[in-house]
Amino acid sequence: MPDNPYVPIPVRVQSVRVESDDRTLRTFDLAFGDDAEPFEYLPGQFCQLSILGKGEAAFGIASSPTEGESLRFTVNRVGTVTTALHYLKEGEELGLRGPLGNHYPVEKFKGQNVVLVGGGFAFTTLRSLATFLLANRSDYGDITVIYGARRPGLLLYRNELAEWEKRGDVKVHLTIDEPASGWDKAVGFVPTVTGKVRPSPKDAWAVVCGPPVMIKYTMPVLLDLGFAQDRVYTSLERRMKCGVGKCGRCNIGPKYVCTDGPVFSYAELASLPEGF
Amino acid sequence: MKAGKPQTPNPKSQSEQLRETARILLKEKKADLVIGYERGSSKRRARPVVIRDEKDVGRLIFDDTCGPSLVPFLRKTLRAAKDRNSKSQTPNPKAVTPLRVAVVAKGCDGRALVQQIAEGQLKRDQVVIVGVGCDGIADQRRGASGEKRAASCERCRYPNPPVYDVFVGEPVEVGTGDEFAGVAEFEKLASAERWAWFERELAKCIRCYACRNACPMCYCEECFVDQTKPLWLGKSAERPDTTLFHLVRALHSAGRCVDCGACERACPLGVRLALLNKRLEREVRERFGYTAGLSMEATPALATYSEEDKQEFML
Amino acid sequence: MSSSLRIAKPDLDELVSALTSRYRLFGPVDVDSATMLREVKSADELALGAALDGPVKAAFFPQTETLLTYDGTRSEAPPGRDKPTAVIGVRPCDARSLLLLDKVFGTGKYRDPLWQRRHDDSLVIGLGCSAPLETCFCNSMGSGPFNAEGSDIMLTDVGDAFVAESCTDKGERFLKTAYKSQVQRPSQADLDKAGQARSKALAVLAPAADYSGVKTALAKLWESALWDEIALGCLSCGACAYLCPTCHCFDVQDETVPGTQQGRRVRIWDTCQASLFTKEASGHNPRPGSKERMRQRVMHKFSYFADNFGETACVGCGRCIRLCPADFDVRLVLERVMAEDRRPKTGDRATKNEERGTKKDVRHAG
DSSP states (O other), X not given: XXXXXXXXXXXXXXXXXXXXXXXXXXXXXXXXXXXXXXXXXXXXXXXXXXXXXXXXXXXXXXXXXGGOSOEEXXXXXXXXXXXXXXXXXXXXXXXXEEEESOOOOHXXXXXXXXXXXXXXXXXXXXXXXXXXXXXTGGGOSOEEEEEEESSGGGOSOHHHHHHHHHSSSSEEEEEESSOOTTOOXXXXXXXXXXXXXXXXOTTEEEEEESOHHHHHHHHHHHHHTTOOXXXXXXXXXXXXXXXXXXXXXXXXXXXXXXXXXXXXXXXXXXXXXXXX | OOTTOSSOOOHHHHXXXXXXXXXXXXXXXXXXXXXXXXXXXXXXOEEEEEEOSGGGGGGEEOSTTOOSOSHXXXXXXXXXXXXXHHHSOOSOGGGSOOOOEEXXXXXXXXXXXXXXXXXXXXXXXXXXXXXXXXXXXXXXXXXXXXTSBOHHHHTOSOOSOSSOSEEESOOOOOOOSOTXXXXXXXXXXXXXXXXXXXHHHHTTOOOOOHHHHHOTTOOOSSOGGGOOSSOXXXXXXXXXXXXXXXXXXXXXXXXXXXXXOHHHHHOTXXXXXXXXXXXXXXXXXXXXXXXTTSOSSSOOGGGOOOTTOOOTTOO | OOOEEEEEGGGHHHHHHHHHHHSEEEEEEEETTEEEEEEOSSGGGOOOSSOOSSOGGGGTSOSEEEEEEEETTEEEOOOOOSSOEEEEEEOHHHHHHHHHHHHHHSSSSSOOHXXXXXXXXXXXXXXXXXXXXXXXXXXXXXXXXXOOTTOSEEXXXXXSEEEEEEOSHHHHHHHHHHOSSOOOOOOHHHHHHHHHHHHHHHHHSOOOOOOTTHHHXXXXXXXXXXXXXXXXXXXXXXXXXXXXXXXXXXXXXXEEOTTSSEEEEEEEEOOTTSTTTTOOTTSOOSSXXXXXXXXXXXXXXXXXXXXXXXXXXXXXXXXHHHTOTTOOOHHHHHHHHHHHHHSOOOSHXXXXXXXXXXXXXXXXOO
16 A cells, blocks of 8 residues: 555456346456556455546455466446446446455454355455455365355456366355246345255354345344354445545444445344444 | 514414424324424534324424434435335235425425426425424524524525425515525626635535435435446545536536525535525526426426527527 | 743634744634634634534544545545644543544554554644533543543633642643743742632533443343333534544545546545444444444444553543534433343343343354
8 A cells, every 4th residue: 555545556357247137237357557666465455446547436346366466356337337337348448445444353264164155236345255265275164155146147267267167176065036938047035045055064164255135134144043143244335435434434333334344244243233 | 582573473483383382293193203403512502303103202492502413314214114015024024105305494495395396306295394484594604693594594584485285483574675686796706706705615615415415305316426427526635526516516406505504514614505596596596487486396407408498508 | 841831812823823833723713603623823713611512523524525636547646734733722522522532533553644644743732611611521430521532732821810730741842932031930829720710610511421331231231121212312413523623423424526537535524323334335234223333333332442452432522412403411311321231121122132142143243
């Protein structure tokens, strides 16, 4: 982070592709600009992408630091900044501030099993985590990925998911909300499917990432399965501006999602007054 | 009490009458609650109070410190009740009797209620209007002597609400003279002087929106300042933005403002913005023969058109 | 070693000149019926007697501040100030607020360079309050009308002069270097008057209230219907936040000159009472109503800030009461909160509040 945490560093669109079948999601790979220092980061962290004249928005880093220097983000088009991002083409410049926030406690996961539960387009940082774990495969025990979306065309990184499914060292359970032709995998909401998969809590950690309602209903499933509250992690979102704990906007109780989070354990959340 | 006002209501007896009226309304279940004023952080300040129980009516007062318009608080209360009803466990929420709220209304507040009804924001049967004749609110800005009335009150021609369910105390005699005299005086200044005056006032504005939120007629769910598509103006407290904010808000209030002066009294820095509204009030009256807040049935001036409308500004 | 000088009121200009030659000086200035913080160049601009109708934080954390200027995709942080900042006529409440704001902007994982640029090397010349107002409650918030915390130099009005005392090394250095000759020591009469001013101020001020139970009470009142009731008395404007010495929330906006690619990214004071404050792009708003936003304001100032920085984010200046268009009184909120906590509880609400602490209610994560 430069001395002035408000000034973005220059980055360039290395590649961009449409991620979802309704074109609301695009995935960008950004390369650091010539004057920018690539930085180190860990899965779970986020960046503020900056379009001068439009503003900034926060995105979880979808790439893993094990994948090289470029950074991957998947952007859902909902407003001014994300629309401007969607218009960016290869080679075009934008700004970035990061890495911001805390990260998934990958150190704690070492030697243990990890269960990743994701929903919708919140799968970004779980891609980062899964890729990181798989790149350091021998450091971790069983890796289970449970990921669902409303329909197949809204699942992110479908090619990679297919590759993971082919690997023998990670269990992948994909699901969609309602039956669709051509879909022969699970059907059901993520919390329900999690209940069916019944991941074991023994020597295991869980990371849940998705829309607030999905997290709300998945947490109890994991706790009922026997996961301890301090072994279930999630990544929260709040409207952000400064991203560095000064502007006061993103707090949940005394914690700022941008600096104390966005990664929180369920145990921490249970002691915080505000919900999702 | 006030020099030169022939029919001055005795504030003590008016307050006592008000308390008795409120007590009866609650007792006879003509209202579920009464929104009025109570003594505030000092002897010369009043704040809104919601009375739900007969035993609390003693808190109600009415005097020249009762500056805020109670209409925004009425809206909040009705909204809160509506939200509660929609979340309630009642099998048929529509069968729940909507809240009947009694509200103490000075002349201007009464007009605001009428205007809100005319604009479809309020139903007549939702509110029990407890009219009070108002002698004017004291100008409490520093430098003003406590006896002087706020600018809007000095020129007020509607001290008694035009519509009410019950009237407390004696009606106040209507002031005479041209209510737009101050506007005319101001217009005598050269253009540069007028702009200089306006700039000086705006230099004090901190964009806190106290004026907007205190206004009985500013009820938009999304205010123009918060719109981003298009972005009408910036959010800063710098001159171009504050200028635009006040000009546009005045235009949005044209033909709707009842000159209660709550905006000017609300301003923590004493920006004298009511003059802007008064000028537009005259414009609407002259052009369209419309005065806000007098008729629940009349179509608001800027919500309609007539073939007689002057079009001299179009070439 | 603390110095004490006498500055006759007609000689205040000498102090002001000494300040303006080294600093960008801010002080209270009368603007019609209000007194606002403004940059000043001479003593006759100052309105030291009146209560300030805005926070001193504005000198270090301006309401509108450029974060960067841009041209196309290139951006630049604004150049640093050439002169440090000084403020004169700062009441003890405002002076203390600068220490609290420094915890936010000057500490933690990130430092705010804009704050530091103005706040580092700054000089605060405080002014003791001889005539506290009815709405002042600094003494209930760990301060007092002549409290020196946050001031480098403290001025006490003794009628025809000020007694100026240094409170910090920085203040001492300034007094020593700024007045090379004509230094007058305060007379015994001056010191007596100063003492009397202090006593009088304390006598005028309402006795300090005990708000020590507020934080623990707040922890139990999250679900309380009290917040609905309290929120009804608030217009949800931004006056209190913008007048408050310790509020620090801000918005960031990009402003482009129409027809060009040039513009600036500014930060602007914001308030948690604004309906859009936490509204997300999806439309979801974790604080959808004025109830949730009021609760946030009270809890941030009287609970969360203390969790993070060890102190309450309120200096008892009372501006939020005095200048609130609805005469909302935070002191009453604190008293209600403590009273609600002391009330014997029955029924579901009590059980839920208690269970919250034992994390039993796993389904109610939100």
